[in-house]
Structure formats: structure tokens, C-alpha cells
Amino acid sequence: MLTTEFIERLARRGIALLLLGLAIFVVLKGDEVGFETELLALAPTDNRSVAQQSAAVQLGADFQSRAVFVLSGLEAPLVEAARAELVANLSEIQGVQVVDDALLQRVLPPLLTDYRFHLLSPAQQQLLASGDLQAVLQNRLADRLGLGGTPQILPVAVDPMAWHSLTLVDTLLSLQTKERDVTVSAFSVILPSKAFDEGYQRQLLGLVEDITSGVERSFVGVSVLKGGLFFHAATAASAAKASVVMISVVSVIGVVLLLLAVFRSTLAVLIPVLSVALGIASGFVAAHIAFSGLHVMTLVFGASLIGVVVDYSLHFFVHERLAVKSGSRLQLYRALTLSLVTSVVAYGVLAGSGLAILAQVAVFSGVGLAAALVAVMAFCPLVSHQLSLNDGPIVGALERLIIGLRGVPIWLPAGVAFAGLIVTLSHYAAIVEEGNDPIQFVPKDTNQLANESRIDRQVARYEPGRFVFIEGQSVDEVYTRTRAFFEKLENDFDVDASQFFSLTRLVPAAASQKNNYQLQRVIYGADGVLEQFVGVTGLEVDTNELNQAYLKNEKQLLTPSEFVVGLEGIIPPLWFEVSDVTMNVVLVPQGADWEAIRSATEMVEGASMEYVIERSRAGLRDKKATALMLFFPVFAVVAAFLLAVYRRAKALLIALIPALSIACVTAFFALVAWPITLFHVMAMYLAIGLGLDYGIFVFEFRAHEYLAERAVVVSGLTSLLSFGLLGASGIPVVQGFGLTLLLANAINLLGALWLAAWLEKGEKMFRLSHST
Amino acid sequence: MALVAAQSWAAAPEGWLVEQDCRFVTDFTQTRAFPDGVNYLKTAGKLYFDCDRGLIWSMESPIVSAQVFLLSGAMYYVDSTDTVSPLENPIQRKVGRLLSALLQGDRQQLEAEFRLLEGAEQLVLEPSVGQLRRALRRIVIREGSEAGGRIVLIEQADGQSLTVAIEPPRTLGEGQNSGGSCNKALGPVSQQSCLILQLASE
Numbered sequence: 001m002l003t004t005e006f007i008e009r010l011a012r013r014g015i016a017l018l019l020l021g022l023a024i025f026v027v028l029k030g031d032e033v034g035f036e037t038e039l040l041a042l043a044p045t046d047n048r049s050v051a052q053q054s055a056a057v058q059l060g061a062d063f064q065s066r067a068v069f070v071l072s073g074l075e076a077p078l079v080e081a082a083r084a085e086l087v088a089n090l091s092e093i094q095g096v097q098v099v100d101d102a103l104l105q106r107v108l109p110p111l112l113t114d115y116r117f118h119l120l121s122p123a124q125q126q127l128l129a130s131g132d133l134q135a136v137l138q139n140r141l142a143d144r145l146g147l148g149g150t151p152q153i154l155p156v157a158v159d160p161m162a163w164h165s166l167t168l169v170d171t172l173l174s175l176q177t178k179e180r181d182v183t184v185s186a187f188s189v190i191l192p193s194k195a196f197d198e199g200y201q202r203q204l205l206g207l208v209e210d211i212t213s214g215v216e217r218s219f220v221g222v223s224v225l226k227g228g229l230f231f232h233a234a235t236a237a238s239a240a241k242a243s244v245v246m247i248s249v250v251s252v253i254g255v256v257l258l259l260l261a262v263f264r265s266t267l268a269v270l271i272p273v274l275s276v277a278l279g280i281a282s283g284f285v286a287a288h289i290a291f292s293g294l295h296v297m298t299l300v301f302g303a304s305l306i307g308v309v310v311d312y313s314l315h316f317f318v319h320e321r322l323a324v325k326s327g328s329r330l331q332l333y334r335a336l337t338l339s340l341v342t343s344v345v346a347y348g349v350l351a352g353s354g355l356a357i358l359a360q361v362a363v364f365s366g367v368g369l370a371a372a373l374v375a376v377m378a379f380c381p382l383v384s385h386q387l388s389l390n391d392g393p394i395v396g397a398l399e400r401l402i403i404g405l406r407g408v409p410i411w412l413p414a415g416v417a418f419a420g421l422i423v424t425l426s427h428y429a430a431i432v433e434e435g436n437d438p439i440q441f442v443p444k445d446t447n448q449l450a451n452e453s454r455i456d457r458q459v460a461r462y463e464p465g466r467f468v469f470i471e472g473q474s475v476d477e478v479y480t481r482t483r484a485f486f487e488k489l490e491n492d493f494d495v496d497a498s499q500f501f502s503l504t505r506l507v508p509a510a511a512s513q514k515n516n517y518q519l520q521r522v523i524y525g526a527d528g529v530l531e532q533f534v535g536v537t538g539l540e541v542d543t544n545e546l547n548q549a550y551l552k553n554e555k556q557l558l559t560p561s562e563f564v565v566g567l568e569g570i571i572p573p574l575w576f577e578v579s580d581v582t583m584n585v586v587l588v589p590q591g592a593d594w595e596a597i598r599s600a601t602e603m604v605e606g607a608s609m610e611y612v613i614e615r616s617r618a619g620l621r622d623k624k625a626t627a628l629m630l631f632f633p634v635f636a637v638v639a640a641f642l643l644a645v646y647r648r649a650k651a652l653l654i655a656l657i658p659a660l661s662i663a664c665v666t667a668f669f670a671l672v673a674w675p676i677t678l679f680h681v682m683a684m685y686l687a688i689g690l691g692l693d694y695g696i697f698v699f700e701f702r703a704h705e706y707l708a709e710r711a712v713v714v715s716g717l718t719s720l721l722s723f724g725l726l727g728a729s730g731i732p733v734v735q736g737f738g739l740t741l742l743l744a745n746a747i748n749l750l751g752a753l754w755l756a757a758w759l760e761k762g763e764k765m766f767r768l769s770h771s772t
Numbered sequence: 773m774a775l776v777a778a779q780s781w782a783a784a785p786e787g788w789l790v791e792q793d794c795r796f797v798t799d800f801t802q803t804r805a806f807p808d809g810v811n812y813l814k815t816a817g818k819l820y821f822d823c824d825r826g827l828i829w830s831m832e833s834p835i836v837s838a839q840v841f842l843l844s845g846a847m848y849y850v851d852s853t854d855t856v857s858p859l860e861n862p863i864q865r866k867v868g869r870l871l872s873a874l875l876q877g878d879r880q881q882l883e884a885e886f887r888l889l890e891g892a893e894q895l896v897l898e899p900s901v902g903q904l905r906r907a908l909r910r911i912v913i914r915e916g917s918e919a920g921g922r923i924v925l926i927e928q929a930d931g932q933s934l935t936v937a938i939e940p941p942r943t944l945g946e947g948q949n950s951g952g953s954c955n956k957a958l959g960p961v962s963q964q965s966c967l968i969l970q971l972a973s974e
Contacts, residue, residue, distance in 0.1 A: 155808060538813075540811055
């Protein structure tokens with residue numbers, strides 16, 4: 001049989017196991033603990049094809065890992081010298097790879113050497129296609145014997161005529177940065193993968209800042225701009241940390257002062273603080289294990305748990321006198337457990353939001369609350385008998401408020417909730433369409449945003465985050481469709497397709513490569529151009545070996561995926577072969593005609609536009625719409641749950657509390673045209689859990705005047721404090737989350753007190769009717 | 773940068789390459805050395821310069837062809853069959869422009885793209901801007917074995933080097949028309965090149 005003592009004993013064993021588990025985690029994983037700050041981790045998952053998702057993820061990861069540096073000044077030589085120093089210093093940071101033309105020149109030749117017999121520039125193709133061997137020979141002799149000449153990229157023994165070197169020069173020119181102004185010099189760096197681990201990030205940011213400011217000091221007149229998601233993430237992490245510190249410190253101080261004021265005992269502070277600490281530690285460990293790491297934003301939201309977790313201790317202490325009278329805490333524990341279950345159900349909806357960050361919050365908070373409850377059951381009984389409730393002022397105010405609320409008929413809150421629902425539904429389209437901008441995840445760093453704008457204007461050639469995807473079942477099909485896409489752009493829309501970047505221009509299609517091979521037989525055949533060239537110049541090279549190499553490499557065709565792998569990190573991943581789908585990613589030039597591109601993609605099979613920001617926006621919008629619609633089934637489930645537990649229709653009034661708060665808050669935002677984000681909606685789910693908590697306690701203890709209400713008021717005040725602090729954060733999503741909870745929980749509190757008044761009136765009338 | 777005596781051949785821009793008059797012709801031999809240290813290519817020919825029009829780099833051995841660099845910036849290649857085509861190789865264009873600037877004594881143009889390091893026995897030009905630095909490491913100009921001659925060493929970024937030995941120039945009279953003096957200086961094989969030069973001024 002379940003008894004209070006059994007439950008408390010079980011709880012203490014549970015705590016012992018929990019502490020053991022925490023200790024094991026610290027020993028085994030303590031040094032792995034860190035926080036992730038990647039902003040793309042906050043993006044919603046989507047339902048595109050596997051190839052498109054793979055491309056989006058890899059492009060996103062590549063984009064995230066790059067930082068751009070732009071130097072500008074009045075004198076080109078000074079800018080060049082400053083660039084050389086900046087490159088040298090950044091290269092010394094472990095894990096940082098400078099990606100510039102020098103790297104390209106080192107990496108490209110060895111990559112393409114084995115494929116040289118299949119690659120030709122358009123000018124070379126034209127020269128060979130003319131069939132005029134003498135013209136080819138003259139061309140090479142003039143180049144090698146004249147002033148200047150083609151860079152000897154491949155060794156003389158392999159390429160005596162610098163013929164293949166000429167092809168490579170053409171390829172290099174296509175990939176190299178073309179600076180519009182000699183007084184502006186730019187390059188990018190690839191950051192190590194741990195650049196988004198919060199601890200390393202701070203270090204790296206500090207190093208980069210020192211190096212760039214050092215260069216600006218040494219080269220007066222040269223300024224260095226930095227751009228890239230890394231710097232935004234660093235700002236966001238910094239703001240997140242500041243939020244956590246503020247919320248944690250102020251929240252804890254506030255809660256401690258409130259508890260001291262109500263209970264006038266340090267014991268009353270110790271146990272709640274202990275339950276908060278255990279709750280947060282358990283939530284942290286659980287989320288860390290479930291997700292192999294924790295995003296710093298999870299910690300920000302989790303910090304608000306302080307106000308919720310402390311409720312369990314409050315309810316315990318407030319209901320202790322009843323427990324003493326009845327000799328059992330079973331009713332209290334039942335209420336606490338029901339409260340936990342409804343909260344976990346609400347958090348469970350977060351877990352299914354499709355947003356990784358909210359799934360982390362769900363696990364963090366759900367486990368944290370459960371651990372805190374177990375801690376309360378384990379420790380509170382040890383000290384509660386020593387506490388006395390000094391809530392005179394609260395009870396006085398409470399009594400007056402409840403008397404005032406007695407006059408509020410049931411149809412009023414129900415009617416207001418219904419009116420709120422109607423207002424919300426009438427603004428539904430606007431609610432769904434607005435407030436979906438992914439920029440809400442980062443605090444507004446106007447300096448960094450201005451830098452990004454200047455960088456874009458000065459050096460960006462292609463639109464960041466916007467691409468054209470061209471898919472097909474085979475490499476050849478993708479080449480054909482890519483060609484068709486460019487032809488559509490040029491012929492139907494008068495768009496200069498040569499400004500677009502496509503790997504298909506650097507790596508010829510298989511048929512072209514075979515054609516190039518055939519064209520070069522005039523060079524490598526008997527009495528070919530090569531033999532004649534060596535005869536004239538007297539170079540000491542083994543032409544027989546070179547001719548044999550030509551014959552052996554007939555089948556050595558270069559594929560786009562080999563090219564991308566060979567240049568990994570230097571160019572973004574622009575070619576994907578996933579399952580049986582092949583995809584080419586085309587880069588779009590800055591200032592391109594998007595309508596024309598959109599139309600062209602619609603006319604070419606397999607072509608589609610990809611706009612990362614728009615995709616995120618659409619994802620957030622869809623998730624928000626789904627979350628809004630889920631309110632109805634969630635309330636239905638809650639109603640069924642309440643009926644099943646309490647077996648009376650009156651219990652449905654518990655659900656009216658959060659229904660009222662959600663309807664009012666949503667209607668308010670709609671009426672003042674305040675954009676509702678997905679985070680506002682998720683906060684509403686938490687408010688449902690909180691409202692149900694208050695309602696359950698008020699309903700459970702309705703026979704005991706002002707008992708549950710006291711706990712609800714004090715609990716409500718602590719929650720309002722911590723959510724209010726979230727509302728003061730500099731991060732827009734956190735601010736929205738906190739503000740929503742603040743408003744909704746204030747209405748929850750009022751609703752709970754109304755329910756208490758209504759139930760009390762009902763009880764009095766019942767007693768009156770039975771006494772007569 | 774060390775100061776040099778005014779009498780030093782390297783002190784004045786017009787003295788860097790050759791002491792010349794408006795029109796002159798000189799013989800050159802060019803040796804292209806490859807990074808492998810084994811192979812090299814030798815070319816012999818004549819350099820014709822006209823201060824009003826441009827210069828002709830006429831190769832005579834082992835092939836007959838010419839590169840024409842006009843002061844207007846246009847550049848052409850004339851092959852052994854007198855077929856004319858625009859000179860498109862960027863390094864050749866760059867070196868041609870450099871040579872013209874040196875022969876004209878155009879210090880301003882040189883300083884826009886190079887750091888000039890003047891020594892007692894040589895002049896060193898180091899590219900100071902990115903695009904040029906990708907192609908060239910440096911250019912060194914020294915006095916030749918014969919008085920009045922010069923040796924120009926062009927070190928390319930790819931490890932190749934061009935050593936051009938220029939003989940003392942032979943001045944051509946001002947009175948003679950440009951076309952006539954050019955043909956006379958370079959011979960009938962360079963007729964087309966001389967024509968290009970002559971047409972350039974018209």
C-alpha cells in the first residue's frame with residue numbers, strides 16, 4: 001500500500017541514485033562539457049528531398065565555418081603588405097586555414113595533373129579543332145621562347161610546352177578572387193569545427209581581435225573588416241551568457257528573499273535551492289547525454305526553470321500544516337505528481353516542435369522538474385515541521401481578492417476566453433505569416449551587421465545563402481539540365497549566365513572530356529606537336545614517356561565529385577551525389593534578377609531555387625502554424641485527463657485557466673500587431689503547464705480555505721520574477737519567450753484565484769443547502 | 773633604400789635600362805631557365821625601340837616571330853608567316869608593359885606597381901600589388917659585360933627565370949622615317965611588325 005513514508009523513502013533512494021549518476025557523469029564526461037553556439041543548430045528541420053537537405057546542411061556548415069577578412073586603405077602596396085602580415089598571423093592559429101589564391105595554386109595542380117589529357121580551355125579547343133598543327137606548334141614556341149610566357153605550373157618533364165599549365169591557368173582564373181579595387185584585398189579562412197564550442201570560441205575570438213587590431217596599428221591607414229557567422233555566434237553566445245548570469249543571479253536572489261519573507265527561516269531557502277540545483281544539474285546532464293552537447297540557448301531557457309522548480313517546495317511547505325493534521329501527504333504528493341505530469345506533457349510538445357533547441361529545452365526542463373520533485377519529496381519532510389508560514393499580508397490581500405472574484409460568474413472568464421479565441425482566429429493569417437525571421441535568434445549587433453553590408457558591397461560576388469539546385473538521376477542529366485537552365489536565362493530572360501558559378505564550367509561533361517582527349521592526339525601522337533617542339537627547342541624530356549602517359553590515361557575522366565573533394569574547404573561543397581540523386585549547386589551573382597531565375601527554374605526539370613533565409617522563415621512559419629493548431633488536441637487531451645482523474649465535470653474548469661491565459665495573450669498580441677514567433681507559441685505551452693499546476697492545486701485542496709491559494713500566489717510571484725527577467729534579455733527570441741510567459745502566467749494566477757473563489761462559493765452553497 | 777651617387781648608372785630612371793636616344797636597336801639573347809635546373813631555352817633576336825610608338829621584340833633563333841608592344845597599350849604577336857594576332861598571355865603583356873615603361877623612363881608607372889630598390893650595381897624591382905606578385909617575384913637589372921649593355925633577370929613566381937642579355941644599343945637617326953629605320957634595323961622578316969608600329973602612330 002502506498003504511504004507517505006514509502007514515497008519519501010523511495011525519493012531519498014532516488015536522490016542517492018541521482019547523485020551517484022551525476023558523480024559518474026562528472027568523472028566520465030566532465031572534461032567534455034561545453035556549450036555549442038552554432039546558430040544553424042537553431043534552424044528547423046524540413047521536409048525536402050534527402051539530396052536537398054544534405055546540400056543545405058553541408059552548405060550551411062561550410063558557410064558557418066568561413067570567416068571573411070577585407071582590408072582596405074588608400075595605397076595598394078600598404079594594403080598588400082598588411083594582408084601578407086594578417087595572413088601570416090592567422091595561419092599560425094592552430095586549425096585555422098587561410099583560403100586564398102596561393103592555396104589554390106598549391107592544391108589545384110596536383111589535383112588535375114592526372115586528368116590533364118581531358119581538360120582544355122575554350123581557346124585551346126579552338127586551336128586544336130582548327131587542325132592546323134603548325135599553328136599549335138607556333139603558339140607553343142612563341143609562348144616558351146618569347147618574353148614572359150605561361151607560368152610553368154606543371155613540371156617541364158611532364159608539361160614541356162606549358163600546354164596543360166595553360167589549361168590550369170584558365171581554371172585558376174575562374175576560381176581566383178577578382179578584386180574590383182586594388183586598394184581592397186580580401187580572403188577567407190576556414191575555422192576549426194570547435195570554433196562554435198563556447199570556451200574555444202572566446203579564445204579564438206580574442207586571438208583574431210588581437211591580430212586584426214595589431215595589423216591596423218602596424219599599418220596606419222589600413223582598416224580590417226571581419227564578417228561571417230562566427231562573429232554573430234560569438235555575439236549571441238556572449239549575450240546568452242549575460243542573460244544566464246542575470247536571470248540566475250537575480251532570480252535566485254529574488255526567490256531567496258521571497259522565501260525568507262514568507263517563512264522567515266534559512267531552512268526554507270536551503271531546500272528549494274537544493275532542489276533547484278539538483279533539478280538544473282539533472283536536466284543539464286540528461287540533455288547533454290540525449291543530444292551529445294547542449295546549446296547555450298538551452299541554458300538561457302533552462303535558467304528560467306528556477307522560478308518553476310521552486311514551486312514544489314513552496315507547495316510542500318504551505319500544505320505541511322494540512323499534512324500534519326491529516327497524518328498523510330498523499331494528497332499533496334498526488335497533486336504535485338499531477339502537476340509534474342501536465343508540465344511534462346506541455347514540454348513534450350516542445351520536443352516535437354522540429355526545432356533542435358526546443359527539443360533540448362524540453363528534455364532539460366522535463367528531467368529537471370522531475371528531479372526537483374524527487375528532491376522535494378526526499379528533503380522537505382526533514383525540515384518542514386520546523387517552518388512556520390508567515391504569510392499574513394499575503395493572506396489578507398488574498399482574502400480580499402478572492403472575495404472580489406466571487407462575484408465573477410463562470411460565463412465571464414469562459415466568455416473572455418472565447419472572445420480571445422475569436423480574435424485570434426480572425427487574425428490567424430497575420431499571426432502565421434509574421435514573426436518568422438531567423439534573425440530573431442541573435443541579438444542585434446548593429447556593428448557586425450554594418451560590417452557584413454560593407455563586405456558584401458566590396459567583395460562579395462555571389463549571393464550568400466541563395467542558390468539554384470539542379471537535380472537529376474545521373475551526372476550527365478545534371479549537366480544537360482544545367483546547360484538548359486543557363487540557356488533559358490540567356491535566351492528567354494536576357495540574363496548574363498556567365499556571371500553564375502557552376503562546377504560544370506570547370507569540370508567538362510564526360511563527352512566533352514573525351515572530345516578533348518581526342519583533340520590532343522595531335523600533340524601526343526607520332527610526329528605530333530610535342531615531338532616537333534622538343535626537336536626545335538632541344539629540351540631534355542622523354543617524349544616517349546609522355547606519349548605513353550597520354551595513351552594510358554584515356555579513361556581517366558575527372559568527375560565533379562572528385563573535383564569538389566579535392567578542393568574541399570577551398571570552395572563550398574557544390575556537388576552532391578546522395579542515394580540515386582545527383583545535384584549541382586549553382587552560385588548566383590549579387591544583384592541577380594530573382595524573378596527571372598525563379599521563372600527559369602520553373603521551366604527546367606530538376607531545377608529549384610534555394611534561399612536559406614526564406615527556407616528557415618518558411619520552416620519557422622510551418623512549425624508555428626502546427627503548434628498553434630495543436631492547442632486544440634492538447635486541451636482535448638488535458639480535459640480527458642482531468643475527467644479521468646477527478647471524474648467530475650467541474651474539474652474541466654482547471655483547463656479553463658490556461659485556456660483563458662492563452663486566448664487573452666494571443667488576442668493581445670494580435671490586436672497590437674505584435675509579431676508572434678514560434679518561441680512565443682512555445683512559451684504558451686509552458687503557460688498551459690503552469691496554469692494547470694495552479695488549477696490542480698486549487699481544485700485538490702478546495703476544501704481547505706486559502707491553503708492552495710497561498711502557495712499559488714507565492715509560486716506565481718517567483719515565476720513572474722524569473723519569466724520577467726527573461727523578458728529583459730537582449731536576445732529577441734528569449735525576450736519574446738519571457739514576455740509571453742510573464743503575461744500568460746499573470747492571467748493564470750488570476751484565473752486560479754477566480755477558480756478558488758468560484759469553488760469556495762460552490763462549497764459554501766453546498767454546505768448551506770445541506771445544513772438547512 | 774640606399775642613396776646612390778648621381779653618376780651611378782642606376783640613379784636616373786632613364787638610365788636604368790640603356791642610355792638611348794629616341795630610336796635604337798640592339799641585339800639580345802634570352803635564356804629561360806626552368807625550376808628543374810636541367811632545362812633551359814635560348815632565344816636570340818633584336819629589340820627595336822621607338823620612343824613615339826613602342827617596341828618590337830623580334831625573335832630570330834630558333835624561331836622567327838615577334839612581339840609588338842605599342843605605347844597605346846595594344847600588344848600583338850606576329851608569327852613566322854606574318855600572321856598577326858592579339859597578344860593575350862597576361863604575363864607577356866605585363867612584361868611588355870614593364871619593358872616599355874623602363875625604356876621610356878616612366879618612373880611613375882613603375883612605382884605604381886613595384887618597389888624600386890636602387891643599389892650601386894643593380895636595380896631591383898619588386899612587385900607591390902597582388903596581381904603582379906602572383907606572376908613575378910622580382911626583376912633585377914645589372915650592367916652587361918660590355919659597356920652600355922644590360923642584363924635583365926626576370927624571376928617569375930612559378931620558379932622560371934628569364935635572363936635577357938642586351939647588347940649596347942645602336943642609335944638610329946632622327947631624320948629617318950620610322951618605318952624605314954625599323955625595316956633597316958630588323959630586316960625583311962620583321963616587315964609586318966614594323967608596319968604595325970608605323971600604323972600605330974597614324
